[in-house]
Amino acid sequence: MSDLIRAATATLNAKLGGDFDGSAKFVIDGEGSIMLDGAGARVGDDDADVTMTADADTFRDIIEGELNPTTAFMSGRLSIEGDMGTAMKLASALA
Numbered sequence: 438m439s440d441l442i443r444a445a446t447a448t449l450n451a452k453l454g455g456d457f458d459g460s461a462k463f464v465i466d467g468e469g470s471i472m473l474d475g476a477g478a479r480v481g482d483d484d485a486d487v488t489m490t491a492d493a494d495t496f497r498d499i500i501e502g503e504l505n506p507t508t509a510f511m512s513g514r515l516s517i518e519g520d521m522g523t524a525m526k527l528a529s530a531l532a
Contacts, residue, residue: 439468439469440497441468441497442465442468442469442470442471443520444465444478444502445477445478445497446470446471446478446479446480446509447463448500448501449473449477449478449500450477452530452531453473453478453531454529455461456470456475456479456530457473457475457477457530458475458477458526459474459486459520459523459526459527460472460474460483460484460485460486460487460488460523461471461473461474461485461486461487461488461489461490461523461524461527462481462483462485462487462489463490463491463496464488464489464490464491464527465488465490465491465492465493465496466490466491466492466493466504467492467493468496469482469520470524471480472485473484473527477499477504485519485521486519486520486523487500487517487520487521487523487524487527488513488517488518488519489506489515489516489517489524489527490516490517490518491509491514491515491516492514495514495515499515499531500522500531502531505528506524506527506528506531510524522524
C-alpha cells in the first residue's frame, strides 16, 4: 500500500467518519483504490455506486482541500463513472 493511499484513507476517515450514505471508490492512477461507505474509508477495490479516477497529484489536491472536486471534474482532471448524485454528495462533504 502506498503512502498516499494510507494517508488519504486516514484523512477521509477523519473528514467523513462513517457518515457517508452510499458507496464510492477512488482510483488513484499508479497507487491503488480506496473504498468509502457508511463504515468509513478503507483500501479496497469493490463495486461502488460511483467510481472516481484521478492521478496522484489531483487526488492529493482534492483531499487536502486545495482543489474542488467539481472543478477537477469540469477541467477533466477527475473522471466519474456511476451515480452523479453520490459523487455530488461526496464532493460537498469534502469541500
